Amino acid sequence: MTDEEDRPSPEALLEQTRKDERGKLKIFLGAYPGVGKTYAMLQAAQERRKEGRDVIVGIVETHGRVETENLLRGLEALPRKRLLHRGRVFGEMDIDAIIWRKPEIALVDELAHTNVPGSRHEKRYQDIDELLDAGIDVYTTLNIQHLESLNDIVARISRVRVRETLPDSFLEKANEIELIDLPPDDLLQRLRDGKVYVIDQVGRALRHFFSKGNLTALRELAMRIAAERIDAQMLEYMRTHAVSGPWPTQDRLMVCLNESPVAKKLVRTAKRMAERQRVPWIALHVETPRDDRMANAEKDDIAEALRLAEQLGAEIVTLQAESHLAREISALASKRNVTRLLIGRPRRRRWTGLLRENVARKLLENAEGFDVTVIAADADEKKRSLISDNPFEPGSWRSRSLSWVFGSVTVATxxxxxxxxxxxxxxxxxxxxxAVLLTAIRCGMWPSIAASLLSFISYNFFFTVPYYTLSVFHHEQLITIVFFLIVSVIVGNLAGRLRLQVDAMKTSGKRTANLYDFSRKIAAAASLDDVLWAAVHHVAATLDCQSMVLQPGADGSLEITAAYPPEDQLGLKNWGAAEWAWEHSKPAGWRSETLPTAEWLFMPVNTPQGPLGVLGVRFREDARTLGPSQRRLLEALVDQVAVAVERTRLATDIEEARLLSETEQLRAALLSSVSHDLRTPLVSIIGSATTLSSYGDSMGEEDRGQLTQTILEESERLNRFVQNLLDMTRLGYGALQPKKEWSDLAEIIGRAVKHVRKYAGLRSFDVQVSPDLSPIQLDPVLIEQVLFNILDNAVKHTADNGRITVSAKADKTRMVIEISDNGRGIPAEARQAVFDVFYRVRAGDSQVAGTGLGLSICRGFIEAHGGRIVALDGPQGVGTTIAITLPMTAMPTVAEDDEDLQDGSAEGN
Known part of the structure; x- marks a missing residue:
């Protein structure tokens, strides 16, 4: 074993680090209700409490069992969260309370439970996942019938469909599974004693779910699931700690599919052995540089064998190796804890075996810890000479290779x-x-061997005595030419293998670069159309084929949404293959099990949220093959397309949700404003008008005047509110175009101050405008409204005896207007937000009246002029200053105006 194999797997170590940061999950697994899962969980909790661990009860269902309730004594139980649903109050686990309490261990019963609508998560296992992320260990319980993968099996056994299910992926997160086992006879006795259900329900339960046959089958399922999980944990431990396997705790079968004539036979044999022994099995294909020299029929055989293995339930594994296949296969077998290995032994000529590794023989000689079974080819399979190891097979030699062989030897001679x-x-x-070395590098191994033989003949013919014959008289010359032949064959073989390895590395690097380039392109794509076009173009360029993406249209039928080269027509058979792939989420069409006579191969583009469409590829007529490496590359591209499309859709959904949220906020703010700022003046107007209508004749002149003034003031207030809404609409649609003209800013400021004085009460105004202020080009109506809105806002935020200052100054490039007050000011963190729509500054529990539109409209008007508006601290840090900056342009002189008029007249003439 090499040092590389002695080191722990980096991926396993990284995964272990992630798990160490989370809480630990322990599942008390039972085959059926009533075996005592909750009881065992509480017993374990009491033991942990006695050890000094901090244990709390998140939620536990005792179902009225006294012995279970007794085990809750001494354990802290957090109150349940009350939720109202359909007129009834339900208690659910309070996740936030548990996270805030931060115990070491939380007890959460019934892992597969569905939460009451209105809870944070739909399922309880999602609640547990959040607790684990918070670093809290969790003890929980689960019955085997709730596993999603066993749902159909349990329904077939018990004739009861379980509605609450748990994804198998969550079970894989468990750090520990404790199987709570109870023989069926003991459980049936507990049922009759009323310890599982009330006596009235026992008879029905015994007749249906709790028959002895059902319980026995469910018990076997529970034991098998527990054993599989323990086996997975053992493999994880071996990878993390670099343990050299196999550990024969459970049989595991692996079949190697690298020999075409026996590939399918190997798969079927492996399936039968796995079924008989009830063990998991792996189908392995090792990609080597030799794969590029395979005949198309051989590539098809191996690809079909891999598909057959996948259909029969094997785990498909593909490795890449430049040489030493036996060592790579043996290393994988040890890593995956394989106990039996199946490999094929095709018919092979002895002289070709000298030049290539005999994988089966080396595995038999060096196998440690696992058995090796060699399957020979049948007689009819031996007749199929598909492997291009035969140098005389038609097609294995090319004319340019022959030309290179003869040319190089001729030049060398x-x-x-x-x-x-x-x-x-x-x-x-x-x-x-x-010459032999150059031939090997240029053309490969077999042409280099031919060059070696031809060089041997030429060397003997031209340079050994007697000349121009193939005879050799001197022993020294005989030894020379024999060693020359041996060395040339070895050199050619090694150089040819090196060339194949370099080609394989180039191919692998090119594919990696293609995948990276594809990832970069689709990551930069902004819309779904961009993603699809990038996908079809890249697939076509990478696989040298036609490609297209089909997605369901408005009516649910498939439509071509992108194709490269552009294509808008498919034959009836191709449409049928595409629709079948879409409906069944399986490949269909060319070289598949469904509609294989179609010209296109369609692969479903699936995501966890469901199918998104299908990707179709069509290869050229002269390249009608799809090897394992190409198929794996196609599947990788399909997965990337699915991720990219899902990312785009999620981005669209997030944007729509954001817009919906903002719209909802605007709607709520608008309703709030309307309810106050529209209703208040209307109430005042209606009240004053009603008073005048009912009692006007009996009222004095002064009272009638006050009521009339109230109606006018509130009408103006209402008019300003409506005008603000209209202005905001104009700004939102970009319909605002300032009508600029040369204006006197001092006059505009004076009108705005005069207008706002009517509502200012006792507040004073200080206008500081230079008398020689230059005229400025602006829209006087819009700027006056801006100044009025800011002054009105200052009045609202300033005390009755407050002071408001307005100043204006200019230089050659800009005009600066500042409006300051000595009110309570705007918090620093809110100075940007005050210009947002419907934003209003709060002071304690109070909120100043207003729509929150004024400053937002001001910003829109000022930016339409090319200016800028900001909120700053007031003078001496008291109050607020709103600073407006407008661009200045030089006012044209009278002479320039006359020239413009003359130019206009000349053009008119």
Missing amino acids: AAALFADRYVPLGNLSLIYLL
Whole structure:
């Protein structure tokens, strides 16, 4: 075993580190209700409490059993969270209370329980997952019939469909499983004694679910599940601690599918052996550089054998190895705790066996800890000479390889003839070795061996005595040419293998780069269309094929949403394959088990949330094969497409949820504003108008004037509110276009101050505007409204005797307007938010009246002018200052205006 194999698996260590950061999960597993799972859990909890551990009861159901209730004594039980559902109050586990309490161990009964609607999570196992993430150990209970994978089996055995199920993946998170076993006869006696159900229900239970046959079958299932989980934990321990296996605690079968003639036979044999022994089995294919030289039929055989193994329930494993297959297979067998290995022995010529590793023989010689079974090919299978190890197979030799062989040997002979007069005979062989080496690098192993033989003949013919014959007279020359042949064959073989390894590394690197490039492209795609187009283009470029993606349309039928090269038509058979793949979430079409005569192969694009569509590929007529490596690459691309499409959809859903949330917030804020700022002036107007209508004749002139003034003021207030809503709508749709003209800012400020004085009460205003302030180009109506909104806001936030200051100053590039008050000010963290729609600053429990639209409208108007508005501290740190910055432009002179008029007149003429 190498140092590499002696080291623990980095992935296993990383996973173990993650688990150490979480709480520990212990499941008390029972075959059926009534075996005493809750009782055993409480017993374990009492033992932990006596050891000094902090144990609390999250939720435990005693079902009225006195002995179970007695075990709760001394254990702290947290109050349940009360939830109202359909007029009834239910008690559920309070997750937040447990996390806040932070015990060492929490007891949570009935792992598969479905929570009452309104709970944080739909299922109780999700609650437990949150507790584990918080670092709290959890003890829980589970009956075997609640496992999702066993749901159909339990229904078939007991004729009772269990509705509450638990994903098997959660069971795999358990750090410890304790099987609570009770023989069926003992459980039946407990039933008759009324210790499981009340006496009235015992008869019906005995006739249906609790028959002895059902209980025996469920008991076997529970024991098997517990054994499988323990076996998985043992394998995890071996990987984490670099334990060299196998440990023969449980038989495990592995079949190696690297020989075409016997691949399917191996799969069927392995399946029968696994069924008889009731053991898990693995189908292994080791990819080597030799795979590229396989005939298409052989590649198809291995691919079909792998698909057959997958259909028969095997775990598919694919490895990559440049050489030393036996060592790689043996290492994997030890790592996966395999106890029996099946491998094929095809018919092979002895002389080819000298040049290639005999995997079966080496495994038989070096196997430690596992048995090796070699399956020979049948007579009809031996007739199939599919393996391209035969150098004389049609197609294994190419014309350019032959040309290179003869050309390189010819050049070497010419060079040797020239050098013959200068160097000794033995050194001439190096020239031929160079030709053999170059042939191996350029064309591969078999052409290099041919070059070795041809070089041997040429060397003997041209350079040994007697010349120009194949006879050899001197023993020294015979030894030279024989060793030359041996060395040239070895050098050619090694160089050819090196070339295959380099080619394999290039192919692997290219595929890795393609996958990385694809990941980068789809990660940068902003929309679903971009993702799909990037996907079909990359699949087509990577696999040298046509590709397309089909997704369900509005009516539920499949539609072509992306294709490369562009394609909008499919034959009837291809449509049928695509629809079958979509409906059954399985591959269909070319080279599959369903509709194999179709021209396209369709792969379902699945996510945990369900199918998203199908990806179709169509290969060229001259490349009608899909080897294991290509199929695995296609599956990897399909998985990446699924992740990318799901990511895009999730991003769209998140954006829609965000917009919906913002819309809901705006709606709530608008309703709040309308209920106050629209209703209040309406109430005042209606009240004043009603008073005038009913008692106007009997009222004095002064009272009537006050009521009339109230109606006018509240009408103006209502008009401002409606105007703000309209302005906000205009800003939201981008319909606001300032009508700029040269204006006197001092005059605009004066009008705004005059307007707001009517509502200012005793507050004073200090306007500090330079008399020589330059005119500025702006929309006077919009800027006046901005100033009024800010001043009105300052009035609301300033005491009755407060002071409001307005100043304006300018330089050559900008105009700065500052409005300051000495009110309570705006908190620093809210100075950006005050310009958001419907945002209102709170002071303690009170909230200033207003819609929260004024400053938001101000920002929109100012930004439409190309300016900027910010909230700052007031003078001496008291109150607030709203600073407005507007761009300044030079005002045209009279002469420039005259020139513009003359230019306009000339153009008119």
